[in-house]
Amino acid sequence: MVATPSLTLTVTPPGGSPTDYTTKMAWSGALQQMTITQNFGRQGDTATIPLVDEYAGTTSDFYVPVLSRIKLSDNLAGQTLFAGVVDKPVLSVVGTNLNEWDLNCTDYTFYADNAVVHGTWIGQTVDQIVVALTKQANCGIAAATIRNGGYVAPGPQLASFVLNYATLSDAWRRLAQLASQVTPYGWYVDENLNLHFYDTSTAQTSGVTFTTTPTTAGAGSLTEGHFDAENFEYEWDGTSIRNRILVQGANQTIPHGPVATTKPTDTWQGNDSQTAWPLRYTVTGSPQLYINGVQASVTTVSAGSAGSGTWQIVQNSVGSWFLVNTVSAPAAGTVIKIWYDYQVPVVAVANDYASQTTYTGPNGGMYAEYINDTSLTTVPMALARAQRQRTEYAFAAERINFTTTAEFLGWVRAGQTCQIVNQYIPDSGNHYLPGLNDTFIVIANSVSFSDGGYRQAQITAVRI
Numbered sequence: 001m002v003a004t005p006s007l008t009l010t011v012t013p014p015g016g017s018p019t020d021y022t023t024k025m026a027w028s029g030a031l032q033q034m035t036i037t038q039n040f041g042r043q044g045d046t047a048t049i050p051l052v053d054e055y056a057g058t059t060s061d062f063y064v065p066v067l068s069r070i071k072l073s074d075n076l077a078g079q080t081l082f083a084g085v086v087d088k089p090v091l092s093v094v095g096t097n098l099n100e101w102d103l104n105c106t107d108y109t110f111y112a113d114n115a116v117v118h119g120t121w122i123g124q125t126v127d128q129i130v131v132a133l134t135k136q137a138n139c140g141i142a143a144a145t146i147r148n149g150g151y152v153a154p155g156p157q158l159a160s161f162v163l164n165y166a167t168l169s170d171a172w173r174r175l176a177q178l179a180s181q182v183t184p185y186g187w188y189v190d191e192n193l194n195l196h197f198y199d200t201s202t203a204q205t206s207g208v209t210f211t212t213t214p215t216t217a218g219a220g221s222l223t224e225g226h227f228d229a230e231n232f233e234y235e236w237d238g239t240s241i242r243n244r245i246l247v248q249g250a251n252q253t254i255p256h257g258p259v260a261t262t263k264p265t266d267t268w269q270g271n272d273s274q275t276a277w278p279l280r281y282t283v284t285g286s287p288q289l290y291i292n293g294v295q296a297s298v299t300t301v302s303a304g305s306a307g308s309g310t311w312q313i314v315q316n317s318v319g320s321w322f323l324v325n326t327v328s329a330p331a332a333g334t335v336i337k338i339w340y341d342y343q344v345p346v347v348a349v350a351n352d353y354a355s356q357t358t359y360t361g362p363n364g365g366m367y368a369e370y371i372n373d374t375s376l377t378t379v380p381m382a383l384a385r386a387q388r389q390r391t392e393y394a395f396a397a398e399r400i401n402f403t404t405t406a407e408f409l410g411w412v413r414a415g416q417t418c419q420i421v422n423q424y425i426p427d428s429g430n431h432y433l434p435g436l437n438d439t440f441i442v443i444a445n446s447v448s449f450s451d452g453g454y455r456q457a458q459i460t461a462v463r464i
Contacts (some may be wrong), residue, residue: 002075002219002220002242002285002407002409002451002454003219003220003409003434004327004406004452005031005074005076005088005442005452005453005455006074006075006076006453007025007072007073007074007075007081007453008020008022008072008073008075009021009022009025009049009070009071009072009073010070010071010073011064011068011086011103012068012069013064013065013067013068013360014065015156016065016068018071019375021051021158024051024052024053024062024101024443025050025051025052025453026051026052026100027370027449027450027451027452027453028450028451029119030050030052030102031050031092031100031102032048032100032102033048033050033448033449034047034049034050034052034361034448035047035048035446035447035448035449036072036081036082036445036446036447036450037444037445037447038188038413038415038442038443038444038445039414039443039447040188040414040415040441040443040444041173041176041184041185041186041187041188041443041445042173042186043109043169044084044106044107044108044109044110044112044113044169044188044218045082045084045106045109045188045414046104046105046106046107047070047072047082047084047103047104047105047107047109048102048103048104048105049070049072049082049102049103049105050101050102050103051064051100051101051102051103051335052098052099052100052101053098053100053101053342054097054098054099055098055099056098056356057097057243058227058343059102060097061428062078062099062101062290063091063101064086064101064103064454065086065089066086066087066088067085067086067087068085068086068088068089069083069084069085069086069336070082070083070084070085070086070105071083074094074411075409076222076409077222077409077411077413079192079410080190081325081326081337081411082105082107082372083107083108083190083221084105084106084107084108084109084110084282085106085107085108085110085111085193086103086104086105087104087105087110088104089101089102089103089104090102090104095249096381097184100201100344100375107188107189108140108141108189108190108191109169109188109189111135111139111140111141111193112139112141112168112169112172112189113135113396114136114139114167115139115167115168116137116155116165116166116167116168117133117134117136117165117166117167117168117171118163118164118166119133119136119138119163120160120162120163121158121161122159122160122187123135123157123158123159123160124157124158124161124177124186125154125155125156125157125158126155126156126157126158126175126179126185127145127152127153127154127155127197128145128247129161129175129197130143130152130155130172130175130197131143131144131145131150131152133163133168133171133172133175134195136175137168139168139420140190140193141168141193141194141195142192142193142195142395143194143195143374147219150194150195151190151195151196151197151198151275152195152196152197152198153185153197153198153202155170155175155179155185155197155198156178156384158178158181158380158381159378159380159381159447160377160378160380160381160401161175161178161381162375162377163375164375166380171287172187172195172197173313174269175197175331176197176386177385177388178381179384179388180199180283180387180388180391180392181201183199183200183201183391184199184200184350184388185197185198185199186198186199186200186415188413188415190357190412196358199359200417200464203415203416203417203441203464204299204415204416204417205416205417205418206410206411206412206413206417206418206442207222207223208223208224208225208410208411208412208418208419209223209225209418209420209421210225210226210227210402210404210418210419210420210421210422211224211225211226211227211421211422212226212227212422212423212457213421214226215421216407217397219407220407220408220409221407221408221409221410223410224408224410225404225405225408225410225412225457226404226405226407226408227378227403227404227405228401228402228403228404228405228456229420230250231402231403231458232400232401232402232403233400233401233402233423234398234399234400234401234425235398235399235400235401236270236396236397236398236415236428237397237398237399238395240393240396241355241359241367241393241394241395241396242367242368242369242389242393242394243352243355243356243359243365243366243367243390243393243394244349244350244351244352244356244367244368244369245349245350245351245365245368245369245371245385245386245387245389245390246347246348246349246368246369246370246371246386247347247349247350247370247371247373247376247382247384247385247386247389248345248347248350248371248372248373248383249346249347249348249371249373249374249375249376249377249378249379249382249385250345250346250347250374250375250376250377250452251282251343251344251345251346251387252299252343252344252345252346252377252378253283253284253285253341253342253343254341254344255285255341256288256339256340256341257330257339259288259290259339260302262339263335264290264338264339264421265280265281265338265339265340265342266279266280266323266337266338266340267281267335267336267337267338268278268323268336269332269333269334269335269336270329270331270332270334270335270336271329271332271335272329272331273328273329274329274330275324275325275326275328275329276322276323276324276325277322277323277324278320278321278322278344279321279322279323279340279342280310281312281321281340281342281343281344282319282321282342282343283300283313283340283341283342284340284341284342285340285341286340287300287313287338287339287341288338288339288340289311289323289336289338290335290336290337290338291330291334291336292309292334293462296310296311297309297311297335298312298313298323298338299311299312299313299400300312300313301313301314302313302315302342306371308431309326310325310326310327311323311325311326312324312326312457313340322338323338334410335446336351336455344377344381346376346377346379346381347382348379348382348383348385348386350383350386350387350389350390351390352402353396353420354394355367355394355395358395363428369389369393371385371386371389373385397442397462397463398423398462398463399460399461399463400420400422400425400440400459400460400461400462400463401459401460401463402458402459403456403457403459404456404457404459405456406454406455406456408457412442412445412457412459413440413442413445414442414443414444414445415441416441416442417439417440417441417442417462418439418440418442419431419437419438419439419440420436420437420439420440420461420463421436421437422435422436423435428429436452437462438463439464440461440462440463440464441462441464442459442460443460443461443462444459444460445457445458445459445460446458
């Protein structure tokens with residue numbers, strides 16, 4: 001016989017004390033169904049928790065203030081199923097003495113969504129920056145590296161990281177992208193307001209196995225879950241394969257050196273007929289022009305503007321720059337030299353040649369992606385982004401989507417790993433013979449509840 005779940009729901013109003021609302025939870029017959037939705041490393045978990053208030057008399061004194069803290073615990077599994085903030089309580093009057101409160105909730109990422117941070121870091125590791133930004137936000141969320149007793153895993157060193165004003169959660173997302181050079185990183189905030197920031201190689205195991213050969217079907221289990229045979233699929237996703245990544249970041253200004261000791265940015269020789277010379281780069285700053293070793297005055301004129309002076313740097317209608325003499329062509333042999341600062345885009349490319357060989361075809365096995373991200377201000381930052389995309393998308397993701405059966409009494413959250421044992425799935429690592437037994441990381445989890453607090457989870461997990 002499957003044990004009956006034992007759940008506890010507490011709500012703490014702003015500045016108040018916890019109140020137990022377990023008896024008010026509605027498992028069926030309410031306007032809304034009780035659900036929990038999780039996504040690893042993209043956004044905070046959300047929940048909808050309906051409460052029913054049936055009262056005597058003419059009015060009810062039961063209400064849930066907005067921005068109350070909420071916690072749903074499973075006493076049998078010893079797990080916190082959800083903890084966060086009631087960001088939108090909705091009251092529905094469904095009878096003369098019956099109210100329904102639908103509590104729309106976001107986990108403690110809500111505080112990071114509403115905290116603004118900024119800064120510049122040179123030569124620091126991703127984990128150091130994550131901890132510094134979280135402390136700067138001072139929004140109640142704690143972050144510490146694993147070596148200091150926290151849950152922020154070591155990350156790669158960044159040559160520089162410049163963050164204009166942004167929310168803390170957005171900063172976590174950007175840093176997770178930059179950190180994912182070898183394995184993809186993600187994050188979540190737990191019920192104790194601790195930030196977990198890590199890659200798939202250091203993901204915490206749930207200790208749960210999902211299998212097609214049940215051993216505990218009658219009694220239920222905290223560590224063994226079973227597939228709902230009517231809600232199960234496995235996919236090899238080729239639509240997302242990207243094995244050549246081109247990343248363009250912000251424009252980078254290259255300053256010219258001293259005129260006396262460095263080569264000019266551009267140099268030409270007059271031929272007694274030419275009056276315009278193309279510049280190799282996008283000019284910026286204050287150019288210095290020398291004609292036969294003598295400095296000459298030069299003005300910069302943008303497209304559509306009028307300029308003055310004999311020597312002008314002019315931008316044409318398509319954005320190209322030219323040095324122009326507006327009076328006459330210099331004599332043959334005249335040496336024209338110009339020093340100027342110029343802008344070039346930060347560009348990086350990452351290829352995965354093993355992937356290109358595996359998926360070879362008329363296109364040479366090349367599946368390219370272009371990313372334009374002006375927040376990448378250095379080549380190492382752009383290369384890290386390219387490597388991250390290559391790592392995550394070079395090969396077809398193997399993804400399983402399934403629904404658990406109600407006798408699974410345990411808990412697995414997005415961001416944790418689980419074991420998938422399925423006798424029907426062809427194993428790509430074993431010549432596609434039927435029978436798969438491998439570790440997967442849960443990237444999405446949507447949990448619905450039924451009478452008595454029994455639950456079914458719709459899980460999406462990726463093979464690692």
